Amino acid sequence: MISFGKPLKIALGLIVIAGLIIVPMNFNRYGLFILSQWAVMTIAAMGLNLTLGYAGQVSLAQGAFVGIGAYAAAVMTTHGWPLPAAIVVAIVLSFAVGWVLGYPALRVQHHYLAFVTLAFSTLAFLVFRNESWLTGGIYGISNIPRPHIFGFATNKPLPFYYVCLGSLAIVSLAVWWLIRSPWGRAFMALRENPLRAQSLGIDTRRYTLMAFAIGSALGGIAGGLYAPLTQYIDPVPFNLSLSLDLLMMVIVGGAGFYFGPFLGAMIAVLLPEWLRFTEGYYLMLYAVAVMLLLIWSPTGILGILDRYLAERRTKAASALRAVAKSRLETVQ
Amino acid sequence: MKSTLLAGALLAFATATSVHAQAIKLANVAELSGGGATVGTNWKNGIDLAIEEINAKGGVLGRKLEVSHADSQSNPGVARAQVQKALDAEPYVLLGPGYSGSVKVTAPLAAEAGIAQIMGGEAAELTQAGNKFLFRTSFGQQSSMPKVAKYIHDEMKAKTVAVVWVNNDFGRGGRDVVVKELDRLGSKVVADLSTEAGQADFAADVGKIKAANPDAVFVYLNEEESARILKELKRQGVTAPLMGETTLIGQKVIELAGDAANGARGHVGLTTDAPVDLIKAFREKFSKKYNYVPDHNGLKGYLAVYMVKATTEKMGKVDPKKFADTLHGLTIKAADEPGILMDVTFSDTGDIDRQSFLVEVVEGKQVVKQVLPKVK
Numbered sequence: 001m002i003s004f005g006k007p008l009k010i011a012l013g014l015i016v017i018a019g020l021i022i023v024p025m026n027f028n029r030y031g032l033f034i035l036s037q038w039a040v041m042t043i044a045a046m047g048l049n050l051t052l053g054y055a056g057q058v059s060l061a062q063g064a065f066v067g068i069g070a071y072a073a074a075v076m077t078t079h080g081w082p083l084p085a086a087i088v089v090a091i092v093l094s095f096a097v098g099w100v101l102g103y104p105a106l107r108v109q110h111h112y113l114a115f116v117t118l119a120f121s122t123l124a125f126l127v128f129r130n131e132s133w134l135t136g137g138i139y140g141i142s143n144i145p146r147p148h149i150f151g152f153a154t155n156k157p158l159p160f161y162y163v164c165l166g167s168l169a170i171v172s173l174a175v176w177w178l179i180r181s182p183w184g185r186a187f188m189a190l191r192e193n194p195l196r197a198q199s200l201g202i203d204t205r206r207y208t209l210m211a212f213a214i215g216s217a218l219g220g221i222a223g224g225l226y227a228p229l230t231q232y233i234d235p236v237p238f239n240l241s242l243s244l245d246l247l248m249m250v251i252v253g254g255a256g257f258y259f260g261p262f263l264g265a266m267i268a269v270l271l272p273e274w275l276r277f278t279e280g281y282y283l284m285l286y287a288v289a290v291m292l293l294l295i296w297s298p299t300g301i302l303g304i305l306d307r308y309l310a311e312r313r314t315k316a317a318s319a320l321r322a323v324a325k326s327r328l329e330t331v332q
Numbered sequence: 333m334k335s336t337l338l339a340g341a342l343l344a345f346a347t348a349t350s351v352h353a354q355a356i357k358l359a360n361v362a363e364l365s366g367g368g369a370t371v372g373t374n375w376k377n378g379i380d381l382a383i384e385e386i387n388a389k390g391g392v393l394g395r396k397l398e399v400s401h402a403d404s405q406s407n408p409g410v411a412r413a414q415v416q417k418a419l420d421a422e423p424y425v426l427l428g429p430g431y432s433g434s435v436k437v438t439a440p441l442a443a444e445a446g447i448a449q450i451m452g453g454e455a456a457e458l459t460q461a462g463n464k465f466l467f468r469t470s471f472g473q474q475s476s477m478p479k480v481a482k483y484i485h486d487e488m489k490a491k492t493v494a495v496v497w498v499n500n501d502f503g504r505g506g507r508d509v510v511v512k513e514l515d516r517l518g519s520k521v522v523a524d525l526s527t528e529a530g531q532a533d534f535a536a537d538v539g540k541i542k543a544a545n546p547d548a549v550f551v552y553l554n555e556e557e558s559a560r561i562l563k564e565l566k567r568q569g570v571t572a573p574l575m576g577e578t579t580l581i582g583q584k585v586i587e588l589a590g591d592a593a594n595g596a597r598g599h600v601g602l603t604t605d606a607p608v609d610l611i612k613a614f615r616e617k618f619s620k621k622y623n624y625v626p627d628h629n630g631l632k633g634y635l636a637v638y639m640v641k642a643t644t645e646k647m648g649k650v651d652p653k654k655f656a657d658t659l660h661g662l663t664i665k666a667a668d669e670p671g672i673l674m675d676v677t678f679s680d681t682g683d684i685d686r687q688s689f690l691v692e693v694v695e696g697k698q699v700v701k702q703v704l705p706k707v708k
């Protein structure tokens with residue numbers, strides 16, 4: 001994205017943010033719910049993007065962390081705790097569990113790691129379902145309250161959408177800072193060549209665990225918002241299919257691109273809704289669209305943009321080279 | 333004067349026809365994909381069949397019925413979004429969802445909008461939260477399970493009972509009520525076995541039942557799993573009498589289990605196998621239109637639409653605000669409204685009161701042993 005001028009980028013960013021704040025004011029309740037869902041899923045997908053896109057660790061457990069966060073928030077807020085406190089607990093809990101889940105990643109890689117995390121995902125589902133003293137089992141937890149933020153009630157769809165959007169903004173800034181920090185660079189080094197990373201003095205062990213833990217913590221935040229958004233949770237939404245969905249968001253958006261999860265979540269949440277007019281076919285069309293996209297561009301939507309920009313850069317560079325070469329020749 | 337009269341008459345005619353032409357809009361949100369796809373698809377097809385019939389006969393109060401279908405993907409979060417969308421379009425009545433969890437998350441929305449919701453969920457607690465807009469299409473487990481427990485205790489004279497259930501909201505809900513009732517009556521639960529939906533092998537579960545040696549076994553699984561466990565019970569030679577609720581003695585189970593189904597007994601609130609002429613006719617119409625035999629969810633969807641028709645005709649107008657009030661305490665007789673299939677009364681909580689049957693499988697056929705009358 002180098003070819004965009006910096007002021008242009010900032011202007012574009014401001015327009016999008018202003019749009020996200022102003023346009024939904026006229027939305028009906030359904031539109032606001034879907035947009036809130038988009039914000040929540042983007043947060044979860046950003047976490048997976050850190051683990052998978054930046055640090056290169058395949059995880060099929062992100063849905064389980066959303067579940068852990070959702071249950072933490074649901075159990076605590078229905079017992080009278082404020083939501084921010086519940087989200088802090090969700091973060092700490094997902095971080096700790098994510099850290100522990102990172103240990104297998106020190107020993108196995110790629111699809112073996114995927115299987116380990118898949119097993120964890122199933123385990124989490126069984127815990128949500130069978131430990132009914134805590135989670136309400138298959139009946140789930142209902143009447144999850146929405147929070148009061150600075151004295152404002154957020155029961156109505158619009159204020160709660162702003163809660164989701166605000167959380168997304170905070171998480172986005174944090175992640176933006178993280179991937180530009182030495183940690184982010186260490187994550188990328190881990191993905192590109194762990195051996196070289198280690199020889200450069202990066203503690204690969206610690207950073208692998210960190211990548212898992214931070215990614216999982218973001219899943220926990222998303223869960224902590226998901227519970228008050230739907231106001232009812234049961235184990236079913238947090239089964240393996242959510243993990244697969246989140247994985248798809250990251251890959252379709254473009255793994256390893258900062259804006260990948262935003263676009264990926266948009267496609268995963270909004271595209272099926274737009275396709276609903278086709279009734280019985282909407283999920284099929286959605287599946288076909290995703291397949292076609294990945295055939296066309298295995299690196300996701302931002303991969304297309306990246307490819308286009310890279311091409312332009314190469315062209316520009318070779319043009320420069322040609323000029324330089326001809327100058328060189330004239331000099332000779 | 334004459335021309336004003338004529339104009340007035342024309343105007344009246346015009347408004348009358350425009351009202352006449354305007355369809356009554358219903359919204360359905362159901363499990364059309366995901367784990368509950370069979371439930372939701374049956375429910376949807378039942379709705380479509382009923383609407384087609386009603387419209388062919390001129391509609392309700394001269395107005396046609398129209399329904400929009402939305403898929404909840406069997407996910408409460410999606411169900412909430414779809415119900416929100418349906419309510420934003422201000423339907424006359426909301427139909428669905430079928431899963432109790434999805435009903436729980438959507439019922440407050442419909443109540444807030446003041447729109448009646450006719451749903452398929454069977455969990456006991458749904459109608460116990462004081463929601464004034466929620467209606468069942470079948471017995472809640474709090475009505476059916478006490479009858480089952482009473483039969484096991486009084487008729488089967490079982491002192492010890494093994495309970496096998498499927499671990500989803502349907503199975504768990506039924507299990508909780510039946511265990512509580514058995515306990516109250518003084519029958520002891522000696523084995524309490526949770527199984528998975530779609531489970532293929534019941535050897536271990538049946539082994540545990542055998543070891544517990546109960547006087548009776550209560551089986552509460554989905555249809556296909558019911559057939560599998562019946563075969564396994566026969567194979568391992570379990571001789572204790574078997575009792576079920578709706579699913580165990582369904583036609584599909586009898587076909588799949590063959591001989592192994594003989595002797596199984598069960599309580600049947602609403603099945604397509606019920607020995608009622610109108611239900612048999614329904615089943616025939618349904619199978620002819622969709623090329624498969626419906627389960628009780630097909631019946632529930634069908635009934636939901638006829639509940640709308642009967643209630644609206646009772647009011648004499650299409651009034652979404654008064655709909656719920658009118659349906660509370662309403663008795664609909666099959667003689668007046670054949671679409672309702674069996675006489676039914678709705679309580680103030682939206683629960684249903686209807687005749688039910690105790691059935692035994694004899695040589696591959698359902699035989700009604702006892703007709704349990706309406707409570708009131």
